[in-house]
Amino acid sequence: MSGDFLLAGVRVIDAASFIAGPVATTIMADLGADVIKIEPPDGDPYRHRTGGPGVAESPYNYRWIVDNRTKRGMALDLREAAGRAVLHRLVERADVFVTNTPLDSRGRLGIRWTDLAPLNPRLVYASMTAYGERGDEAGRTGFDATALWARTGLMDLAKPSPDSPPARSLPGMGDHPTGVTLFAAIMTALYQRSRTGRGTMVSTSLLANGLWWNAIQIQAALSGARVEPRPPREEPASALANLYRCADGRWFLLNLLxxxxxxxxxxxxxxxxxxxxxxxxxxxxxxxxxxxxxxPILDGVFVSRPWAEWREILNRHRLTFGEVGTVDDARDDPQMVASGALQPFDDPRAGAPLTVASPLWLEGVEKVAPRFPPELGEHSVEILRELGYAQPEIDKLLGARVVVQGKPPA
Known part of the structure; x- marks a missing residue:
């Protein structure tokens, strides 16, 4: 990795699975950190996950691509003492360790903060949980749909009308911003380390992030206010802050406050x-x-013209609005590319010339051009050699399937 990038020389162990934890390390990789993705010998279940409710079918593993790009990969069995010994060597040289393993499993695998901190006093240990590190529910497992979206009132308040069923979230919708929170915690700890010389443990949870998302309404309830459910579109508090449909069926949000x-x-x-x-x-x-x-008067007006015409008219009169986009619109949205929110991805294996950028920039600081995520165990032997393992030791680890070396990409 070039020394010109902001986080060049920062070594990160991504021992997390699925989305929120790995998202934090993807941002670090975008900024130049050397991120090693640790997976069990059979792979992160998220790598192999296909289909399901709300999950588009594709010949490309698009979820794995966007959440694990620009990392190196190692397949390591932490259930074995020899596997944990490899991890300990990694930790001794690492700056950051990230996990979202359930708390009880961390004890069995020896990857708690109290297990790893003695190996490296400069280590920043980043923990992601569903419901927090303390309390009766700390050990509960959960996803963003359950701990972030459902538990915190968002699912109830986002429904389109009081009589509607609760509104389902989209896969990973809360995980990505939660990963940004964990990234912020890690960077704060690295800043503290630059002043004190010592690492620390940082954490966040899906529950905490859901409350933060819903902070205005939660604070209203905490302060004794009655939080009313959202009225139907036909009965808004203000007709000037409402959804309207155009002649071509496209919707937009008029938002005049x-x-x-x-x-x-x-x-x-x-x-x-x-x-x-x-x-x-x-x-x-x-x-x-x-x-x-x-x-209904505005309904009759806006349904008389297609969206392209209304967009030009509303812009010309400097009125605030938001088009209700579809995900397919992103393929041809010039502003998403011009702003850097979508960035080039020059690898035919990705199935697309663009990928979603991590949502932050520093003036004058370049990001790493995205690389295709590692195959399972793609860099295992390379990393073992960096750790000082001799070839006979490497062969023994491979033979016992404590470490798996994947095939290099075609």
């Missing part, structure tokens, strides 16, 4: 000046009180 300022330019944009003289809509309190009457 300063009624007094935005009402006149909106009337000019929709070419309905007569509404200014309608007593029901003459003032902001009147428009709020008569929102149910205003919604």
């Amino acid at each position: 300063n009624d007094d300022r935005d009402w006149p330019p909106l009337l000019r944009a929709i070419e309905r000046p007569a509404l200014a003289d309608d007593a029901r809509f003459a003032t902001t309190p009147a428009r709020r009180a008569n929102a149910r009457a205003l919604v």
